[in-house]
Amino acid sequence: MAHRKKNRNVGIIGIGQTKHSSHREDVNQPEMIHEAVSAALTDANLTMKDIDCIVHGNMELFEMVHQPDLWHTLGTGAYGKECIRITTGGTVGMTIACASDNLVASGLYDIVMAVGFEKLQEGHTTGGITNMADPLWFRNLQTGALTGSKAYELISEFGEERAKRASMMYRIIMDKHAGLNQYAHRSFGLEFEQLDDLIKSSPKLVGDLKLIEMCSQSDGACAVIFACEKKTKELSRHPVWIRDHITVHKEEVFQIFGYHKDYPVLQSHRFAADQLYKRNNIDKPLEYFDVFEMYDPASWWAVDWLRDFFQLRGDEHIMLVEEKEIMIDGKMPINPSGGVIGSNPIGATALIRVAEAALQIRGDAGKHQIPKPVKHALASGFGGTMWTVLMMLEKELNWQEADNGGILGNQR
Amino acid sequence: MGKRVAICAVAQVKNVPAYRQMRFQNMLLECFESIMEQTKVTFDLDKGIRNIVTCSDDVFDARTISNNGVTDVVGAHFRGEEKMAQESINGLGYAMASILSGHDDVILFMGHCKESQTESRRMCTNLAFDPFYCRPLGMDFQNVDALQARAYMEKSKVTDEHLATIVVRSRKNASRDPFARENRLVDEKEVMNSPMLADPIRQLHYYPVTDWAYGMLLCCEERVKEFTANPVWITGYGSCMDSYFIGDKDLASNFSLKNAAQRTFARAGIRDPRKDIQLFELCDHAAYQLPLWAEGIGIADESKGGAWIDEGGPDSYNVNLSGGQLNGNPLLLGGAARAIECFLQLRGEAGKRQVKGAKRALAHGTYGAAGQHQAVVIMEI
Numbered sequence: 001m002a003h004r005k006k007n008r009n010v011g012i013i014g015i016g017q018t019k020h021s022s023h024r025e026d027v028n029q030p031e032m033i034h035e036a037v038s039a040a041l042t043d044a045n046l047t048m049k050d051i052d053c054i055v056h057g058n059m060e061l062f063e064m065v066h067q068p069d070l071w072h073t074l075g076t077g078a079y080g081k082e083c084i085r086i087t088t089g090g091t092v093g094m095t096i097a098c099a100s101d102n103l104v105a106s107g108l109y110d111i112v113m114a115v116g117f118e119k120l121q122e123g124h125t126t127g128g129i130t131n132m133a134d135p136l137w138f139r140n141l142q143t144g145a146l147t148g149s150k151a152y153e154l155i156s157e158f159g160e161e162r163a164k165r166a167s168m169m170y171r172i173i174m175d176k177h178a179g180l181n182q183y184a185h186r187s188f189g190l191e192f193e194q195l196d197d198l199i200k201s202s203p204k205l206v207g208d209l210k211l212i213e214m215c216s217q218s219d220g221a222c223a224v225i226f227a228c229e230k231k232t233k234e235l236s237r238h239p240v241w242i243r244d245h246i247t248v249h250k251e252e253v254f255q256i257f258g259y260h261k262d263y264p265v266l267q268s269h270r271f272a273a274d275q276l277y278k279r280n281n282i283d284k285p286l287e288y289f290d291v292f293e294m295y296d297p298a299s300w301w302a303v304d305w306l307r308d309f310f311q312l313r314g315d316e317h318i319m320l321v322e323e324k325e326i327m328i329d330g331k332m333p334i335n336p337s338g339g340v341i342g343s344n345p346i347g348a349t350a351l352i353r354v355a356e357a358a359l360q361i362r363g364d365a366g367k368h369q370i371p372k373p374v375k376h377a378l379a380s381g382f383g384g385t386m387w388t389v390l391m392m393l394e395k396e397l398n399w400q401e402a403d404n405g406g407i408l409g410n411q412r
Numbered sequence: 413m414g415k416r417v418a419i420c421a422v423a424q425v426k427n428v429p430a431y432r433q434m435r436f437q438n439m440l441l442e443c444f445e446s447i448m449e450q451t452k453v454t455f456d457l458d459k460g461i462r463n464i465v466t467c468s469d470d471v472f473d474a475r476t477i478s479n480n481g482v483t484d485v486v487g488a489h490f491r492g493e494e495k496m497a498q499e500s501i502n503g504l505g506y507a508m509a510s511i512l513s514g515h516d517d518v519i520l521f522m523g524h525c526k527e528s529q530t531e532s533r534r535m536c537t538n539l540a541f542d543p544f545y546c547r548p549l550g551m552d553f554q555n556v557d558a559l560q561a562r563a564y565m566e567k568s569k570v571t572d573e574h575l576a577t578i579v580v581r582s583r584k585n586a587s588r589d590p591f592a593r594e595n596r597l598v599d600e601k602e603v604m605n606s607p608m609l610a611d612p613i614r615q616l617h618y619y620p621v622t623d624w625a626y627g628m629l630l631c632c633e634e635r636v637k638e639f640t641a642n643p644v645w646i647t648g649y650g651s652c653m654d655s656y657f658i659g660d661k662d663l664a665s666n667f668s669l670k671n672a673a674q675r676t677f678a679r680a681g682i683r684d685p686r687k688d689i690q691l692f693e694l695c696d697h698a699a700y701q702l703p704l705w706a707e708g709i710g711i712a713d714e715s716k717g718g719a720w721i722d723e724g725g726p727d728s729y730n731v732n733l734s735g736g737q738l739n740g741n742p743l744l745l746g747g748a749a750r751a752i753e754c755f756l757q758l759r760g761e762a763g764k765r766q767v768k769g770a771k772r773a774l775a776h777g778t779y780g781a782a783g784q785h786q787a788v789v790i791m792e793i
Contacts, residue, residue: 004514004517004632004634005514006513006514006515007512007513007514028542028544054653057497059470059476059477060469060470060471060476060497061470061471061475061476062476064471064539065539065540065542065543066469066471066536066537066539066540067469067471067497067498067540067779067780068540069498069653069785070540070653070656070779070780070781070784070785071540071541071542071656073653073654073655073656073784074655074656074657078653079653079654079655080652080653080654080667080668080671081652081653082650082651082652082653082672082675083651083652083653083785084496084498084502084505084506084651085496085497085498085502086494086495086496086497086498086506087477087479087495087497088477088479088493088494088495089476089477089479089480095494098494099494099506101513101515102506102509102510102513102515103506103509103513104513105512105513105514105515106508106509106510106511106512106513107512108509108512108649108679128476129476131474131475131476132475132476132477132480134481135475245515246492247463247492247493247494248490248491248492249483249488249489249490249491249492249493250483250489250490251483251484251488251489252480252481252483252484266490268490271490275457383477384477384479384480384483385480385483
């Protein structure tokens with residue numbers, strides 16, 4: 001749990017998102033947001049009259065709109081409402097989910113709607129990300145979010161062939177998942193037989209990071225409605241409960257990814273997972289969670305981060321991928337939605353992780369619904385200089401008693 | 413609202429036209445070290461600061477994810493950090509909510525803005541408008557403020573002379589604040605002869621470009637004694653968003669401020685702000701806004717802003733004894749500056765501008781053209 005007992009429980013009662021696409025030239029920003037907001041309200045069977053506060057988030061310099069919540073009032077429905085805007089970079093979608101949880105739990109508001117969006121077509125994404133770096137020290141070195149360092153690390157540790165195949169295997173699995181998701185931006189219909197060809201043919205971006213392995217830049221929006229326990233029980237037939245969340249940032253230094261196995265750099269993902277599981281008495285996260293919606297900006301990072309998020313050792317994470325246990329019907333389904341490699345409207349991306357994890361718990365994910373019951377879900381956000389936000393979602397409000405013990409590590 | 417949240421300590425650098433010798437990281441570090449010194453707070457994972465709320469802006473910093481540049485100097489290395497990407501007073505409201513939720517006991521709230529770095533703050537605020545209709549027209553906060561000023565002055569019989577007295581008073585008040593921007597004292601005649609920026613707003617009617625940074629430590633009621641013997645309590649916060657297009661709203665109506673104030677008063681248990689609140693700090697980045705916001709929060713009668721100035725309303729209600737935003741704070745941080753002044757006054761640490769017997773204060777912040785978004789915080793001892 002957090003510092004103290006949560007003041008009151010918070011549930012997710014409405015979820016909406018747009019079709020994610022490279023070009024939404026048919027709508028402007030507020031119109032695109034309006035699509036997601038309308039979908040979330042319809043999903044919750046509410047109208048704007050029921051919403052007490054809107055939490056808005058994205059990154060201003062991608063579209064070059066200053067304090068866009070002002071203009072976006074036309075699409076968010078914030079007119080006459082309370083409205084705040086909180087941002088943290090790539091993690092922003094997860095941050096507005098955490099903020100919404102805090103705002104409802106505080107007792108200030110009964111129903112809060114988080115709205116994340118990005119229309120990356122209207123700016124220059126890699127330029128925008130590069131502009132994050134310190135203008136004196138790092139900006140001339142940064143290449144947006146493109147980095148070959150994770151590929152270098154994995155190749156150093158596991159050998160070139162195994163590492164490259166694991167990364168491409170992950171990529172193909174995500175492509176298959178995205179093909180099941182009607183909202184996903186990209187799905188090429190990749191097959192496992194193409195694995196070796198793709199390793200050879202996909203153009204390299206930086207080092208061994210290949211074009212096919214990198215996330216897209218998308219236009220899209222997502223809205224999620226959070227309510228207090230009383231309202232959730234009144235309004236929702238299949239609520240999803242927020243159990244806990246944690247945010248971990250790191251300072252801006254250029255050795256953030258670690259370059260030598262003898263000098264490991266403490267990773268924020270591992271640190272966040274350790275802290276979160278410890279305070280929630282979870283010993284075996286790989287056993288506990290039924291699904292993980294991970295912010296996976298590139299397949300190399302994704303493969304490596306599985307080890308951090310699930311507290312794995314050695315090559316356990318590589319084996320999960322190699323044995324296809326991360327597929328929708330596997331032991332630990334990762335991103336049944338297709339993930340960030342499938343769709344990446346950055347300000348919405350991390351909120352979509354929460355939305356998709358919640359849809360899995362509800363059983364409402366349609367064609368990409370996991371074919372086994374989902375009780376416990378994990379969602380992650382990634383941004384900044386290796387920043388992490390993690391959120392745990394539960395099907396039952398009384399999650400500890402709902403489980404039979406056994407796999408749950410709360411007996412100690 | 414149930415439990416209370418305390419502000420245990422505040423820190424700030426002096427408001428200046430330009431900190432050429434310091435980057436914003438240095439400005440924040442000074443505030444950070446002061447908070448650490450005052451409170452002895454730690455970053456212990458069980459007992460200390462686990463989450464930091466910052467306030468800054470990507471456009472004013474010309475930097476994507478502006479909080480990325482401050483992670484280390486606010487102590488967020490392997491701790492949480494969330495940026496209020498809106499007027500700073502909302503960061504205070506959000507930090508309060510984070511503590512009331514039970515998720516955190518202690519929150520560090522820090523903000524920075526170097527307006528001097530921008531080529532033009534009008535270029536920045538022009539970007540707050542949609543690129544299709546309003547931006548090409550050249551709209552920015554200054555010239556839309558002028559439209560609001562004209563509408564409001566007509567409605568409430570506020571004259572150029574009234575605005576001059578507001579500016580003269582602001583600078584006089586600010587001269588008693590060691591952290592205020594050092595501006596030359598002026599007389600009414602000089603104000604009325606200052607160049608016209610956007611009719612009816614003159615140069616001296618508008619806040620000057622300012623660099624500033626601040627820090628505050630907030631804590632839950634149960635643990636306040638660990639950090640201070642003299643807490644100031646936040647007992648209410650509320651906000652409201654008005655519509656976007658200028659033609660869609662009555663610019664002189666105070667729609668969003670009235671809503672924000674009423675929501676806040678209800679949460680803080682305030683029935684009559686004139687009787688229940690002894691000190692007011694309003695975000696008047698242009699002179700006409702002082703009586704306009706005073707009407708909005710209910711200490712001046714509706715449509716009587718001009719008469720309120722004539723009758724000495726600002727002094728009888730202890731409004732903007734700090735000089736207000738008009739004397740100079742960064743646009744983004746006006747609300748935090750107001751809250752810090754309320755904190756110092758309530759603790760009896762306001763020096764030459766100290767009022768006696770103030771138990772409850774109101775801090776206000778606004779952002780957007782013509783006050784589109786408004787927020788109010790109530791602080792008490």
